[in-house]
Each structure stands twice: as C-alpha cells, then as structure tokens.
Amino acid sequence: MSDIFKIALLFSMIRLATPLLLAALGGLWSERSGVINIGLEGLLLSGAFTAAVVTHFVHSPWIGLAAAIAAGMLVALVHAFVCITCKADQVVSGTAINILFLGLPALLSGAFFDSTGATPQIPKGELLPIAPIVLAFALVPLTWYVLYRTPFGLRLRAVGENPEAADTAGIRVEAVRYAGVILSGALAAIGGAYLSTGQSSLFTRNMSAGRGFIALAALIFGKWRPVQTMLACLLFGLAEAISIQMQGVAKIPVEFIQMIPYVLTIVVLAGFIGLSRPPRALGVPYEKKR
Amino acid sequence: MKLLRQLVYPLAAVLAAFLVGGLVILWVGDSPLETYALLLGSAVSWPDGIGYTLFYATPLIFTGLAVAVAFRCGLLNIGAEGQLIAGAFATAWAGITFASLPAWLLIPLCCLAAIAAGAAWGTVPGVLRARFGAHEVITTIMMNFIAAALASYLTQYHYKKEGDAILQTTPIGESAHIARLGRFVPGMPERIPVSVAFLLALLACVLVWVFLRQTRWGYEIRATGANPAAAEYGGIHTGRQIVLAMAVSGGLAGMVGIGEVLGYRYRYYDGFSAGYGFTGIAVALLGRNHPFGALLAALLFGAFLRGALFVDIFTEHVSKDLVLVLQAVIILFVAAEALFRGGRLSRLGRLAKGKV
Numbered sequence: 001m002s003d004i005f006k007i008a009l010l011f012s013m014i015r016l017a018t019p020l021l022l023a024a025l026g027g028l029w030s031e032r033s034g035v036i037n038i039g040l041e042g043l044l045l046s047g048a049f050t051a052a053v054v055t056h057f058v059h060s061p062w063i064g065l066a067a068a069i070a071a072g073m074l075v076a077l078v079h080a081f082v083c084i085t086c087k088a089d090q091v092v093s094g095t096a097i098n099i100l101f102l103g104l105p106a107l108l109s110g111a112f113f114d115s116t117g118a119t120p121q122i123p124k125g126e127l128l129p130i131a132p133i134v135l136a137f138a139l140v141p142l143t144w145y146v147l148y149r150t151p152f153g154l155r156l157r158a159v160g161e162n163p164e165a166a167d168t169a170g171i172r173v174e175a176v177r178y179a180g181v182i183l184s185g186a187l188a189a190i191g192g193a194y195l196s197t198g199q200s201s202l203f204t205r206n207m208s209a210g211r212g213f214i215a216l217a218a219l220i221f222g223k224w225r226p227v228q229t230m231l232a233c234l235l236f237g238l239a240e241a242i243s244i245q246m247q248g249v250a251k252i253p254v255e256f257i258q259m260i261p262y263v264l265t266i267v268v269l270a271g272f273i274g275l276s277r278p279p280r281a282l283g284v285p286y287e288k289k290r
Numbered sequence: 291m292k293l294l295r296q297l298v299y300p301l302a303a304v305l306a307a308f309l310v311g312g313l314v315i316l317w318v319g320d321s322p323l324e325t326y327a328l329l330l331g332s333a334v335s336w337p338d339g340i341g342y343t344l345f346y347a348t349p350l351i352f353t354g355l356a357v358a359v360a361f362r363c364g365l366l367n368i369g370a371e372g373q374l375i376a377g378a379f380a381t382a383w384a385g386i387t388f389a390s391l392p393a394w395l396l397i398p399l400c401c402l403a404a405i406a407a408g409a410a411w412g413t414v415p416g417v418l419r420a421r422f423g424a425h426e427v428i429t430t431i432m433m434n435f436i437a438a439a440l441a442s443y444l445t446q447y448h449y450k451k452e453g454d455a456i457l458q459t460t461p462i463g464e465s466a467h468i469a470r471l472g473r474f475v476p477g478m479p480e481r482i483p484v485s486v487a488f489l490l491a492l493l494a495c496v497l498v499w500v501f502l503r504q505t506r507w508g509y510e511i512r513a514t515g516a517n518p519a520a521a522e523y524g525g526i527h528t529g530r531q532i533v534l535a536m537a538v539s540g541g542l543a544g545m546v547g548i549g550e551v552l553g554y555r556y557r558y559y560d561g562f563s564a565g566y567g568f569t570g571i572a573v574a575l576l577g578r579n580h581p582f583g584a585l586l587a588a589l590l591f592g593a594f595l596r597g598a599l600f601v602d603i604f605t606e607h608v609s610k611d612l613v614l615v616l617q618a619v620i621i622l623f624v625a626a627e628a629l630f631r632g633g634r635l636s637r638l639g640r641l642a643k644g645k646v
Contacts, residue, residue, distance in 0.1 A: 103614025
C-alpha cells in the first residue's frame with residue numbers, strides 16, 4: 001500500500017466519521033439524560049434536507065446550517081414532548097420520527113422542485129468548508145468537559161442515572177431531559193447539514209442511509225462516553241472508507257465490510273468485549289411521586 | 291361498549307393524522323379533500339382498487355402480527371424488516387434449489403423455509419436479550435442491516451443470473467408458484483398480484499389470536515409482558531418466553547416472503563420491501579396489539595399504499611410519500627396516548643431493563 005493511498009484513506013476516514021460523530025454526540029446528550037434517541041436517523045435527514053433547501057434559496061451555507069440546527073431542534077422538541085411530557089414509549093416515538101423524515105423531505109421536494117428524489121444542485125462555492133469536521137472533533141473535549149466538569153453535566157448525568165434522587169436534590173428532571181434531547185437534535189442536524197451541503201451538494205432521498213443507526217451503534221460501542229464514542233466513530237468511518245476504496249477491486253465483498261459496525265455492536269451488547277452499561281434510567285419515563 | 295372504547299382512540303389517531311397531513315397538503319398547494327378522496331377512492335374501486343389493497347395489506351398483516359406478538363411479551367421488535375428479508379430470501383432459495391419437486395411438496399417446503407429463516411433471525415435477538423440482557427431494539431436494528439447486506443451479497447455473488455443488470459435472483463421453479471385470487475374470484479383479473487397468501491394471512495390472524503388467548507405458551511408470553519417479575523415469581527421461565535415470542539414474531543415476519551416471492555415476483559428481488567417491517571410497527575400500535583385490530587390496521591395501510599400511487603400521478607404537487615407522513619403521525623399519536631389513558635404503553639418502559 002502506497003503512502004498516498006494511506007493518507008487518502010485517513011482523510012476519507014475523518015470525513016466519513018464526521019456526520020457519525022455529530023449524530024453520536026447528539027445521541028449522547030439525549031441518552032445520558034435518560035431519553036433513548038433512536039430518531040437520530042430522522043434528525044440527520046431533517047438537518048440535511050433543511051440545509052440543502054435553505055442554502056439553495058439564500059445562497060449561504062451558513063444560513064443553511066443555522067436553519068438546519070433550528071429544524072433539528074424543532075424535531076427533537078417533538079420527540080421530547082412525546083417522550084417526556086406524554087411519557088410515551090421512546091423507541092416508538094423515535095421510530096415515528098425516522099419514518100416521518102423518510103417521507104416529508106421527499107413530499108416537500110417533490111412539491112417545490114418537481115423531484116421527490118433530490119433537491120437542486122448547490123454550486124461548489126456555496127458549500128460548507130471543512131468547518132463541520134473541525135467542529136465535530138472540537139466538540140469531543142467540549143462534551144467531555146461539560147458532561148463531567150460543569151453543573152449542567154452533573155445534573156444531566158444525575159437525571160439519566162437516578163431521576164428520583166435528582167428530583168429530591170431539587171433538579172427539574174423534565175427540564176434537564178428536554179435540554180438533553182433538544183441539544184441532540186441540534187448536533188445531529190449539523191451532521192445532516194454536513195452530509196448535504198458539505199460532503200455532497202444536494203439532498204437526496206434517504207441520504208443518511210443508516211448513518212443515524214451507525215451513530216447509535218458507535219454510542220453504545222463507546223459506552224456512552226465522548227472520547228470512546230469518537231474512537232468508535234473513527235473505526236466505523238474507517239470501515240466505510242475501506243469499503244468505498246475497495247469497491248470493485250476487493251477480494252472480500254463490500255457487504256461484509258459494511259456489516260462490521262452492526263456485528264460489532266451486537267457483540268458488544270452481548271457483553272463479549274467488556275461490559276457496556278447504559279445510563280440506568282434510560283428509556284424510563286420519570287413520574288413524580290406525590 | 292368495550293369494543294367501542296377500543297376503537298375510539300385509534301380512529302382519533304387516524305383523524306389527527308389526516309388533519310396534520312391536510313396541513314402539509316395545503317402547504318404544498320393542493321386540496322386536502324381532493325387528495326384524500328383520491329387516496330381512499332382509488333383503494334376501494336372494484337376490482338383493481340380492492341385487489342391491490344389486499345395485495346399491499348398481505349405483508350402488513352404478517353409484520354403487524356409479528357410486532358404485536360413481541361409487544362405482548364413486552365418486547366419491541368424493530369427487526370421485522372430484517373426477518374422478512376431473511377424469510378423472503380430463504381423462500382426464493384428453496385424455490386430455486388428444489389425447483390424440480392412437485393408443487394404439493396415444494397410449496398410447503400418454501401413456506402417452511404420462509405418461517406424458519408424469519409424465526410431464526412428473530413431468535414438471535416431473543417437469545418441475546420434473554421441470555422445476555424442485550425436490548426432487543428438495538429440488536430434487531432443491527433440484524434436488519436446484516437440481513438439486507440447478506441441477502442444482497444448472496445444475490446449478487448451466488449444466485450443472480452449471469453449479466454442481469456437488476457439485483458435479483460434467478461426465477462424459482464414454476465411448481466412453486468401459488469395461485470392468485472383472480473383464479474377463484476369472479477370479476478377479478480389474474481394480473482392483480484393478490485394471492486392465496488392473503489388467505490394465509492387471515493388464517494395467521496386467527497392462529498395468533500388462538501395462540502395468545504387459548505394456549506399455555508400464549509398465556510405465559512402475555513404474563514411475561516404484563517409483569518415479568520410476577521411472572522417469574524409465578525414459576526414462568528421469562529427468558530424462555532422472550533426467546534419464544536421473538537421466534538414466533540420472526541416467523542410471522544418471515545411469512546411475508548410467501549406472498550412476495552411465491553405469489554408475486556417469483557424470485558428474490560433486492561429491496562423488494564417498501565418498509566413493511568416498519569409499517570408493521572404502526573399496524574400493531576394502531577391495532578392495539580390485537581390480531582384482529584392488526585388486520586383492520588393493515589387493511590387501512592394497504593389502502594394507503596394503493597391510493598398513494600394515484601395521489602402521486604393525479605395531484606399537482608403531492609407525492610406518494612404522503613403515506614409515510616400519515617403513518618408517522620399516526621404512530622406519534624398512538625404512542626402519545628399514554629398521556630390520555632394513564633400510561634398503557636409506558637408499561638413497556640418498565641420492562642426495558644435490558645441494555646440499550
């Protein structure tokens with residue numbers, strides 16, 4: 001393997017890991033607060049679609065990015081309302097959000113651009129520079145700091161581990177969870193914006209192609225911790241980079257490389273490689289005792 | 291009276307979905323009333339509307355039942371999609387490999403392959419949950435991707451006709467074809483692909499109802515779902531019930547392959563499923579996890595899928611993706627029902643002891 005090839009692979013890994021990392025860090029904020037976020041896929045798509053459409057109309061990827069963040073937060077707010085206020089099943093709500101964003105972008109782009117498959121191409125000069133990549137990796141130490149060294153992080157972890165105790169200590173459980181879920185929407189939407197207006201130059205139907213689920217896998221593989229989650233994202237990014245570079249030339253079919261994140265997640269969950277323990281109150285709606 | 295109460299909330303959820311969908315339709319610049327008239331009207335015309343509605347409802351009945359059985363055990367099977375892919379591929383595999391067998395032998399063999407492959411694909415997350423505490427939601431999602439990748443790989447490298455540009459297997463033996471309803475129903479042409487698999491789906495509804503209501507296994511599954519601690523205390527081996535429920539659930543999802551392969555495409559076609567496994571979640575929720583409720587919900591979603599094609603063509607702006615929006619809103623409303631009825635669904639939360 002030549003050096004150029006190796007360097008290309010390295011860059012490709014980092015580029016491909018970026019949306020995973022943004023979505024996974026988003027998932028981390030939601031899940032450490034105790035709310036399962038299986039809707040990462042839908043959140044990615046909401047960000048990707050909004051960024052592509054807004055950038056197309058206003059010709060600025062930054063405004064597109066801002067709009068994507070707003071859209072992601074809005075969608076996350078729906079998830080938060082259904083899960084936290086209505087105390088609905090969190091997985092069911094997340095599934096609904098994933099289905100919604102399989103349909104809604106196609107419906108809207110079909111109506112506005114006469115194509116349910118894709119939004120119009122954005123010219124090269126109006127795409128996001130490498131900022132999202134830098135942001136994604138800068139967010140890792142930041143997330144670590146906020147999560148482990150600030151009062152907000154402490155409250156968030158407390159609410160995810162033992163909401164009763166947190167409540168007794170005067171923490172507003174539901175408010176903290178809302179914050180966690182909405183933050184996850186913002187981060188995942190940045191990942192989506194990077195997909196449509198950074199990595200590529202338009203939104204295509206279902207363009208996240210399961211990245212939300214791989215991000216979820218990375219989060220579990222990384223044991224709900226920022227640095228480990230980043231390493232998992234890099235590993236899965238590498239798997240994708242290799243599978244792209246090997247297309248056509250490989251002796252191993254690409255399907256097997258694509259399976260790596262999924263198989264690893266199952267193996268980790270089954271406890272074969274160390275124990276991966278989720279936040280204790282994950283998935284359990286909090287009901288105040290009177 | 292009880293039945294009426296059971297029907298009110300699902301109907302309200304459907305109405306709410308139509309309202310939200312109507313706003314979206316207005317936003318993109320079409321008339322909601324005309325669109326809905328088209329959506330539902332084209333689904334009940336005779337014979338094409340009804341024929342295709344039943345055709346689309348068939349896989350949804352199977353996946354709806356699959357999700358409902360798992361639900362009754364307190365498990366959320368997001369993996370019906372992977373299980374039906376496994377089932378469909380196995381059906382085609384049996385139909386290709388044993389193509390020379392006579393129909394009376396080959397058809398049951400293909401059906402068994404569908405059920406066995408789906409059940410196997412469901413059992414893995416069941417065992418992982420019961421034995422290692424790995425949460426079935428995550429493992430079934432991962433199993434979905436693995437099933438899709440494996441089926442693509444096998445089709446591409448081992449079962450495709452040389453030079454075929456489409457990712458599909460070679461055709462199954464002709465003796466494996468099952469009859470389309472058009473052969474028996476006067477006035478229904480045989481080009482409509484609804485087959486005897488639909489009758490099998492109806493039978494499955496009854497069998498699942500009997501299984502859950504009248505058998506010991508069904509009782510123990512329901513007891514496990516209702517209160518695992520009490521069930522364990524009462525002498526029920528809850529781990530075994532979890533594996534059993536996931537196997538039955540997977541087997542039901544695998545049966546999608548029967549109609550799709552033996553009655554419609556006569557081969558495995560990569561990406562044949564229009565998200566049937568995920569729609570199954572909506573079907574089960576809307577049908578209140580009852581076999582007959584799931585049947586009604588599957589017919590409704592089948593009608594949506596049929597009507598969507600006409601909405602796509604005959605409206606100015608709205609595309610068939612409207613159905614996905616309706617489906618998502620229905621799920622959200624049914625899920626949020628806990629707010630109004632005192633937490634029936636949040637019961638699942640109590641069970642979610644596994645690792646997520």
